[in-house]
Amino acid sequence: MSTERHRVALVVNSLALAGAERMTVDLACGLAARDWDVHVLVVRDGPLRAQLEATGVPVHVTGAEFDWRWPVIVTRMTRLLRQLEPQIVHTNLIGSDVVGGIAARLAGVPVVMSTQHDSYARPAVFGWYRRWAAQRTDAVVAVSPGLLEYCNTVLHMERERVHVIENGVDVDRFTESVSEQRRPPTFGAVGSLIPVKGHTTLVRAFASVHDSEPGARLIIAGDGPERPVLAALIETLELPDAVELKGVVADMPEYLSHVDIFVQPSLQEALPVAVLEAMAARKPVIASELPTLRMLLGEGPDAAGVLVSANDPDALAAAMNGLVETPEQARELGQAGYRAVLAKYSLASMVERYESVYLEVLDAKSRG
Numbered sequence: 001m002s003t004e005r006h007r008v009a010l011v012v013n014s015l016a017l018a019g020a021e022r023m024t025v026d027l028a029c030g031l032a033a034r035d036w037d038v039h040v041l042v043v044r045d046g047p048l049r050a051q052l053e054a055t056g057v058p059v060h061v062t063g064a065e066f067d068w069r070w071p072v073i074v075t076r077m078t079r080l081l082r083q084l085e086p087q088i089v090h091t092n093l094i095g096s097d098v099v100g101g102i103a104a105r106l107a108g109v110p111v112v113m114s115t116q117h118d119s120y121a122r123p124a125v126f127g128w129y130r131r132w133a134a135q136r137t138d139a140v141v142a143v144s145p146g147l148l149e150y151c152n153t154v155l156h157m158e159r160e161r162v163h164v165i166e167n168g169v170d171v172d173r174f175t176e177s178v179s180e181q182r183r184p185p186t187f188g189a190v191g192s193l194i195p196v197k198g199h200t201t202l203v204r205a206f207a208s209v210h211d212s213e214p215g216a217r218l219i220i221a222g223d224g225p226e227r228p229v230l231a232a233l234i235e236t237l238e239l240p241d242a243v244e245l246k247g248v249v250a251d252m253p254e255y256l257s258h259v260d261i262f263v264q265p266s267l268q269e270a271l272p273v274a275v276l277e278a279m280a281a282r283k284p285v286i287a288s289e290l291p292t293l294r295m296l297l298g299e300g301p302d303a304a305g306v307l308v309s310a311n312d313p314d315a316l317a318a319a320m321n322g323l324v325e326t327p328e329q330a331r332e333l334g335q336a337g338y339r340a341v342l343a344k345y346s347l348a349s350m351v352e353r354y355e356s357v358y359l360e361v362l363d364a365k366s367r368g
Contacts, residue, residue, distance in 0.1 A: 005035060005036070005037050006036055006037065006087050006088070006358065006359075006362065007036075007037040007038075007039070007084065007085070007086040007087055007088075008031065008036055008037070008038055008039075008086055008087065008088040008089075008090060008358065009038075009039045009040075009041055009081060009084060009086040009088070009089045009090070009104075009109075010024050010027065010028050010038065010039070010040050010041070010090050010092070011040075011041045011042070011077070011089060011090065011091045011092065011096040011099075011100030011104075012024040012040070012041075012042055012091075012092040012093060012096050013042065013043055013044065013066070013092075013093045013095045013096050014042055014043060014044035014045070014046050015040075015042055015044070015045055015046030015047065015048035015049045015052075015059070016044070016046040016047070016048070016248070017046070017047055017048065017248045017249065017250055018192065018248075019117070019167075019191075019272060019273040019274060020092050020093050020115075020117045020273075021046070021048055021092075022048065022273055023092070023115075023117075023167050023168075023273060023350075024040070024092045025040070025048045025051050025052055026168070026169075026170065026347055026350075026351075027350065027351060027354055028040050028052060028055075028057050029051060029052065029055040029057060030347060030348070030350070030351030031351060031354070031355065032055055032056065032057050033055070033351075034351065034355060036355070038057050038058075039057070039058050039059075039060060039084055039086065040052055040057055040058070040059050040060070041060045041062070041077060041080060041081075041100065042059065042060070042061055042062070043061070043062050043063070043064065043065070043066065043073055043095070043096075043099070044061070044065075045059075045061050047250055060080050060084075062076040062077050062080070062099075063076070064076070066095045066099075070098070070099055073099045073103075074099050074102050074103050074106070077099055077100060077103035078102075078103040078106045078107050080103075081103055081104060081107035081109055082107045082108075086109055087109070087110055087111060087362060088109070088110070088111040088112075088113065088358055088361070088362070089101075089103075089104035089109045089111070089112050089113075090113050090114065090115070090358075091104075091112075091113075091114040091115075092114065092115050092117065093117060094126055094130065097114050097129075097130065097133060098126075098129055098133075101114070101133050101137070105136075110362075110365055111138045111139075111358075111361050111362060111365055112136075112137055112138055113137055113138050113139040113140065113141070113357075113361065114133070114137055114140055114141070115140070115141040115142075115143065115165075116140060116141065116142050116143065116147050116150065116151060116155075116270075117143055117147075117270055118147075118268075118270045127154075130155060131154070131155050131156060134151070134155040134156070134157050135156070135157070137161075138161070138361050138364075138365065139161055139162075139163060139357060139360075139361045140155070140157055140161060140162050140163070141162075141163050141164075141165050141354070141357065142162055142163070142164050142165075143164075143165065143166060143167050143270050143271040144164070144166060144270050144271040144292045144295065145164055145291075145292075145295065146270065146291050146292045146295075147164075147270050147271075148162055148164050163353075163357050165350060165353045165354060165357070166271055166344065166345055166350070167271045167273050167276060167345065167350060168276070168345050168346050168347040168348070168349055168350030168351070169273065169276045169277050169280050169341065169345060169346070169347055170280075170346075170347045171280045171338075171341055171342055171346055171347075173252075173253050173280070174252075174253050174256065174277060174280040174281040174282075175253075176253050176254070176257060177253045177254075177256035177257045177259075177280075177281035177282075177283075178257075178281060178282045179257060179260075180331075181260045181261070181284075181327045181330050181331065182260050183213075183324065183327070184213050184214070184215030184216045184217070185213065185216055185217075185260040185261055185324050186216070186217045186218070186219060186258055186259055186260050186261075187206065187209075187216065187217070187218045187219070187259070187260070187261050187262075187263055187320065188218075188219050188220075188221070188255070188256065188258070188259030188260075188261070188262050188263070188278070188283070189202055189218070189219075189220045189221070189222075189262070189263045189264065189265065190220075190221045190222055190249070190252075190255075190262075190274035190277075190278075191221075191222045191264075191266070191272070191274060192222050192223070192224040193220075193222050193223055193224030193225065193226040193227045193230060193245075194224045194225060194226055195226060195267070196266060196267050196268050197222075197226075197265070197266050197267075198265035198266050198267050198288065198310065198311065199220060199226060199230055199265065200226075200229065200230065200233060201265045201310075201311050201312070201313050201316060202218070202220070202263055202265040202316065203218070203230060203233050203234060203237065203239070203243060204233070204237070204313040205265075205313040205314075205316035205317040205320060206218045206239070206242075206243065206317070206320070207237045207239060208313070208314070208317035208321075209317050209320045209321055209324070210239060210242055212321060213321075213324060216242065216324075217242055217243070217244070218239075218242065218243045218244070219243075219244045219246050219255075219258065219259065220243070220244070220245050220246060221246045221247070221248070221249040221255055222246075222247070222248060222249075223247050223248050227245060230245060231245060252274075252277050253281070256277065256278060256281040256283060257281075259278070259281075259283055260283070260330075261283065261284050261285075261286065261320065261323050261324070261330065262274075262275070262278035262283040262284070262285045262286070263285075263286045263287070263316070263320065264285065264286070264287040264288065264293065265287075265288055265310070265316060266287075266288050266290065266293075266310070267288065267310050267311055268290065269288070269290050269292050269293055270292060271292055271296065272293075275287065275293070275296060275297075276296075276341055276345050278337070279304060279305075279334075279337030279338060279340060279341045279345075280337075280338060280341045281338075282334040282335060282337065282338045283334050283337070284305065284306070284323055284329075284330040284331075284333035284334045284337070285297060285304065285305035285306070285333065285337060286305060286306045286307075286308065286316065286319045286320060286323065287305055287306070287307055287308075288307070288308065288309070288310035288311075289307040289308060289309055289310065290310060293305075293307065294307060296340075296345075297337070297340075298336075298340065302336060303333065303336065304333060304336040304337035304339075304340045305333055305337060306319045306322070306323065306333070
């Protein structure tokens, strides 16, 4: 690790309890522990501020919103960056890529980089900006090999400027979440309530599971615009007492302690932190057969989960019923997931790899 104390400003949309936001906060705290001078800049405040304050990481909130007021955010953020004079600005999520990237360039920050957390389709103007900014960014981090391909083919970035760093979690936080599988079981899912997360498929699959396991429960953590749609579907399927839309969860270890089998029914994913947390809690995982989730969970005798076709309620229900009927297999999958997180997706490893990229880019910049 470098003996010089470098200053880095991490920019993220908010301090809400969501995957990319959690990763950014964990990275900030991890870097601070390794003697980096870290500042976090956000547009919206949120509950994750408490973790930063407990670690002594300064938080700067611009206010305003990602709409017609975005120039206000850029102005305030530019002023902050001129005061802080960081050597690196590191943006996360498309909103912060826009406002943070523009502000960093206006403030004359030496190094500007971003992490690509997803490849979701967005309005054309955002796609144009993403490609334009990528050409002017010193480095980009992709959180999965699939996003590396996206950076190369869609953002048209040279391979040498893209670094793959998978998300990591603090495995020790989830010790209290470990439990023997109970029957009837409780299924869990975590994610924003948006169509791409596949929650309607999950609720339909669970209805079939509930027919054979009347005491089974499903707890979906997260919030978003699909909540009324899901609530209506739950009523239609006569599952109001069996399915809970829990909303945003602040304490993931406590939530996972009530879950027996974790389900990730997404139609598209990068590297979901929620799945890593479930694996750290030794929960068996059932997930859509997407390239990133296949990479994460593996296949064959060492698999850490069960993969099923996306958007297929019948296949998902069969997998859910299968793990209920084979608790020993479920336990083995949970143990395999724990070993995989420990070996490949620890928070310490993630922080070290980001630090290496920072130092590499700073060194290249200093050499011209």
